[in-house]
Amino acid sequence: xxxxxxxxMLQEYFGIVKKPDQLIIALAGNLNxxxxxxxxxxxxxxxxxxxxxxxxxxxxxxxxxxxxKNFLMIDLPGTYSILAHTAEEEVARDFIxxxxxxxxxxxxxATSLERNLNLALQVMEITSRLVICVNLIDEAKKKKISxxxxxxxxxxxxxxxxxxxxxxxxLNSLKESIYQVAIxxxxxxxxxxxxxxxxxxxxxKLLPQIEKFRFDKLxxxxxxxxxxxxxxxKFIRNITLHLNSQSRWAVTREAxxxx
Amino acid sequence: xxxxxxxxxxxxxxxxxxCRIVGLELDGILRRRIQDLGIIPGTAVECIxxxxxxxxxxxxxxxxxxxxxxxxxxxxxxxxx
Amino acid sequence: MITYGSKKQLEELKKEAEKIRLSxxxxxxxTIVSDIFNNAxxxxxxxxxxxxxxxxxxxxxxxxxxxxxxxxxxxxLLLSTVFWITITGANMPSEIIATVLFGFQDVxxxxxxxxxxxxxxxxxxxxxLYRALAWVxxxxxxxxxxxFPLFTLLEDLGYLPRVAFNLDxxxxxxxxxxxxxxxxxxxxxxxxxxxxxxxxIDSPREKLIAILTxxxxxxxxxxxxxxxxxxxxxxxxxxxxxxxxxxAGIITILILLGVGTTFLVSWVLSRTILRGETSSMVLELPPxxxxxxxxxxxxxIIDRTIFVLRRAIxxxxxxxxxxxxxxxxxxxxxxxxxxVAHFLHPIAHSIGLDGxxxxxxxxxxxxxxxxxxxxxxxxxxxxxMLEFDNLVDLRNLLVDNGWxxxxxxxxxxxxxxxxxxxxxxxxxxxxxxSKKWTIMAxxxxxxxxxxxxxxxxxxxxxxxx
Ligand SMILES: Nc1nc2c(ncn2[C@@H]2O[C@H](COP(=O)(O)OP(=O)(O)OP(=O)(O)O)[C@@H](O)[C@H]2O)c(=O)[nH]1
Ligand SMILES: [Mg+2]
Numbered sequence: 192x193x194x195x196x197x198x199x200m201l202q203e204y205f206g207i208v209k210k211p212d213q214l215i216i217a218l219a220g221n222l223n224x225x226x227x228x229x230x231x232x233x234x235x236x237x238x239x240x241x242x243x244x245x246x247x248x249x250x251x252x253x254x255x256x257x258x259x260k261n262f263l264m265i266d267l268p269g270t271y272s273i274l275a276h277t278a279e280e281e282v283a284r285d286f287i288x289x290x291x292x293x294x295x296x297x298x299x300x301a302t303s304l305e306r307n308l309n310l311a312l313q314v315m316e317i318t319s320r321l322v323i324c325v326n327l328i329d330e331a332k333k334k335k336i337s338x339x340x341x342x343x344x345x346x347x348x349x350x351x352x353x354x355x356x357x358x359x360x361x362l363n364s365l366k367e368s369i370y371q372v373a374i375x376x377x378x379x380x381x382x383x384x385x386x387x388x389x390x391x392x393x394x395x396k397l398l399p400q401i402e403k404f405r406f407d408k409l410x411x412x413x414x415x416x417x418x419x420x421x422x423x424x425k426f427i428r429n430i431t432l433h434l435n436s437q438s439r440w441a442v443t444r445e446a447x448x449x450x
Numbered sequence: 451x452x453x454x455x456x457x458x459x460x461x462x463x464x465x466x467x468x469c470r471i472v473g474l475e476l477d478g479i480l481r482r483r484i485q486d487l488g489i490i491p492g493t494a495v496e497c498i499x500x501x502x503x504x505x506x507x508x509x510x511x512x513x514x515x516x517x518x519x520x521x522x523x524x525x526x527x528x529x530x531x
Numbered sequence: 532m533i534t535y536g537s538k539k540q541l542e543e544l545k546k547e548a549e550k551i552r553l554s555x556x557x558x559x560x561x562t563i564v565s566d567i568f569n570n571a572x573x574x575x576x577x578x579x580x581x582x583x584x585x586x587x588x589x590x591x592x593x594x595x596x597x598x599x600x601x602x603x604x605x606x607x608l609l610l611s612t613v614f615w616i617t618i619t620g621a622n623m624p625s626e627i628i629a630t631v632l633f634g635f636q637d638v639x640x641x642x643x644x645x646x647x648x649x650x651x652x653x654x655x656x657x658x659x660l661y662r663a664l665a666w667v668x669x670x671x672x673x674x675x676x677x678x679f680p681l682f683t684l685l686e687d688l689g690y691l692p693r694v695a696f697n698l699d700x701x702x703x704x705x706x707x708x709x710x711x712x713x714x715x716x717x718x719x720x721x722x723x724x725x726x727x728x729x730x731x732i733d734s735p736r737e738k739l740i741a742i743l744t745x746x747x748x749x750x751x752x753x754x755x756x757x758x759x760x761x762x763x764x765x766x767x768x769x770x771x772x773x774x775x776x777x778x779a780g781i782i783t784i785l786i787l788l789g790v791g792t793t794f795l796v797s798w799v800l801s802r803t804i805l806r807g808e809t810s811s812m813v814l815e816l817p818p819x820x821x822x823x824x825x826x827x828x829x830x831x832i833i834d835r836t837i838f839v840l841r842r843a844i845x846x847x848x849x850x851x852x853x854x855x856x857x858x859x860x861x862x863x864x865x866x867x868x869x870x871v872a873h874f875l876h877p878i879a880h881s882i883g884l885d886g887x888x889x890x891x892x893x894x895x896x897x898x899x900x901x902x903x904x905x906x907x908x909x910x911x912x913x914x915x916m917l918e919f920d921n922l923v924d925l926r927n928l929l930v931d932n933g934w935x936x937x938x939x940x941x942x943x944x945x946x947x948x949x950x951x952x953x954x955x956x957x958x959x960x961x962x963x964x965s966k967k968w969t970i971m972a973x974x975x976x977x978x979x980x981x982x983x984x985x986x987x988x989x990x991x992x993x994x995x996x
Contacts, residue, residue, distance in 0.1 A: 222815065223815070223817050237830075237834070240687075241683075241686040241687060241691070242686060242687050242688060242689035242691075242817055242819075242820050242822075243686065243689065243691045243692045243713060243817065244692070244731075244815045244817060245710070245713065245728070245730075245731035248727060248728060248730040248731060249727070271483075271486035271487060272482075272485075272486035274482065274486070274564070277479075277483075277730075277733050302513065302818070303512060303513040303514045304513075304575045304578070304579050305488070305512045305513060305571055305572055305575035305579070306487065306488050306511075306512045306513065306514055306571070308570075308571035308574055308575055309486075309488065309567055309568055309571040311571075312567055312570055312571055312574075313567060330818070330820065334581075334584055335581065335582030335583065335584040336579060336580070336581055336582070337579070337580045337582065338578055338579055338580075339577075339578040339579075339580075340578075342577060342578050343574075343577075343578045346574055346577065346578070347574075357823065384566060384567055384570045385566070385570060386562070386563065386566045387562055387566055389555060389559070389562065390559060390562055390563055390566060393551045393552075393555065393559060396551060397544075397547065397548055397551065400543075400544050400547060401544065403540070404540070404541075404544075416548075417563060419544065419545065419548035420548055420551060420552055420559050420560070420563070421559070421560045421563055422548070422549070422552055422560055427545060431541060474561075476811070479733060479810075479811075480810070480811035480813070482564075483733070483811070483813050484813065485561070485564045485565075486564075487813065487815075488568055490561070490564060490565045490568055491565065492565075493568075498590070499593065499594075499597060501597060501602075501696055501697060501699060501700060502597060502598065502599050502602035502603060502697050503599075503700045504700070505699070505700045505703070506696065506699050506700070506709070506812070506814065508593075508696070508816055512572075514815060514817075515589075515815065515816040515817075515818075516813060516814070516815050516816070517696050517699070517709075517812075517813075517814040517815075517816055518811075518812070518813060518814075519699070519703060519709075519809075519811065519812050521809070521811070522811040522812070522813075
């Protein structure tokens, strides 16, 4: 009942026009990890790519089908974090938070997994409909980095796929995982960040108040608490904005039905 | 004012040396930017090269290379290791 | 109706959070960030094994490409080599395309005669529309289809962040951001794209500086014009074997001039209307990655070809038709174009151009690609010459219309420095959301172009004439 008109909201806030049968896939990740390259190989489009951080600064969208489903994929600008501070980080963050994609694919750079996991963990606090795509495995191999994907998947609790986007390696398993998460045939159990005591205590103090707002279907209340504690002004403003607009749609929709 | 015992600014680390971050004196947007890259207390940082004119300086942090200007690096406090 | 609590409740919630935050000495945000990273670190340690590997190519390459001694010379060498390859390589294909396209013009003409089409129709469609198209394609396409693959190779290799790394200290002196060099690189493709890419700069002030100066990098529409004029007037000066080297030199100097202007204008802006301290800069240097050379070259040739052809069809062709009409509507004894050129002549003359050139720049506001075709067609319709279909004929046409090396220099300078095209201006309006800055983006380069050309002309007149 919360989001009464998903397509309308997508169009108004993110300029995304989706067909009724399309599932929305967001492609997020650190800068320069090969998101646009992946996007191109999945959609057959030709987004610009380049070996420097910041090549993509705007949303791009493209579609593909797999099995019986149609997908609309959104290539987001790269972000180091979704505690965002710059305009294009905000684009990405707002889309993941407020765009309610059916699946979010987080692309990680296999050669610097530690920093990339930082973003993955943050996104996992917001949504559980995730696929983790560890890209650039060919580069990692060259650097003699080996990754234990089975353990990684177990630890993260969401599907993990290894790819080399430029060589087209792993794309099919990626599509399969996206498909499974999208139709809900995969059990998802994203691991949650363990914070230190003082943070956990502060969250507990705030939670009862937040729960009063009935955010729960829209946002993870725990996560809202963390943002509030973080003092992220811009984000708090955006939450207010989106909540208002989404309840506005709710009203419009009720009026429509009444007529 | 926080004092960082026996710490030195990151900008004074010589090329080739590794150090550990003890505190950030930066604020505002740069503080978050820097934190997002994993530059937080406890992180090991290696100074790898300076630009052709001596500034900015490139550091290896968590397996990635990040260049910082002298003014910014001087607000990051480190211990040599 | 669904409500999510009143504004007041939300305010209260915010206050409560604020209270907790401050009670912890305002470090809770830092703790959150550290905690997340600690989780990531633990996880990474569990799953990642780093084998030993001996050669770190990125380090080795950076030791050379960003070294104290070699860093700048290599940058310059790469730049001029790319220009040299572009110029040398574009010559032949340009000739071939021109021969084919202008050959087809004759066929078209014959068809028009066959069906007894009226003269004006042949004029508008063949002499105007088709010929502008043919000019744009033969002059613009070959150099761009060579330059961009080379540039993309460097981009895919990971060289651009190194340029930013090497040049940052200059931008710092101008109180601007080192990432501005990345936005300038994007400007080569199209200034509108360059302006959009300025989003990678965090500080609003520095972003604005980058937006206002992006135009000093010649885009796809101006770059080939510079090459064409450089070729026509630079080549005669040296002996055959060194011609393309000389032209590459000229183009390199022009680009450096554009870069220099960028620094200067950034510096001045930082001390006048965009006063402010340098803010911080964080630049990631990704590892070099070997580009897939074959597919990069293939793809970017196709990309550029489509880009140039699209521009040729969408803007150059209509502009050609319109120019032809303006050149053939006579009032008293002068065509409309003639009248305008006549009117502009005094001011154009003072900056070393002529009325036609200045008019072509003004009419070229929609897209820089059309400046050269408009100029050519204006000269033709003013009646000096009718048949020509290659660069030698173009040279003759220009010389017949009074061009000297001084005209050439000033035209190149003006092209490099003058106002941004309409698309860029609209993009600036969209990105800055401000009419004031859009107007500034027009005024600043225009003033600089007029001033510099005026000075060059007056000095030349003083010294030589
Ligand atoms: N070797 C290798 N290179 C890759 C792979 N995937 C992408 N690349 C290269 O990595 C570079 C960056 O790719 P992009 O797709 O532009 O990265 P992005 O994540 O969209 O980057 P931003 O838009 O800047 O955030 C390009 O030069 C790609 O050719 C891969 O699997 N293997
Ligand atoms: Mg991208």
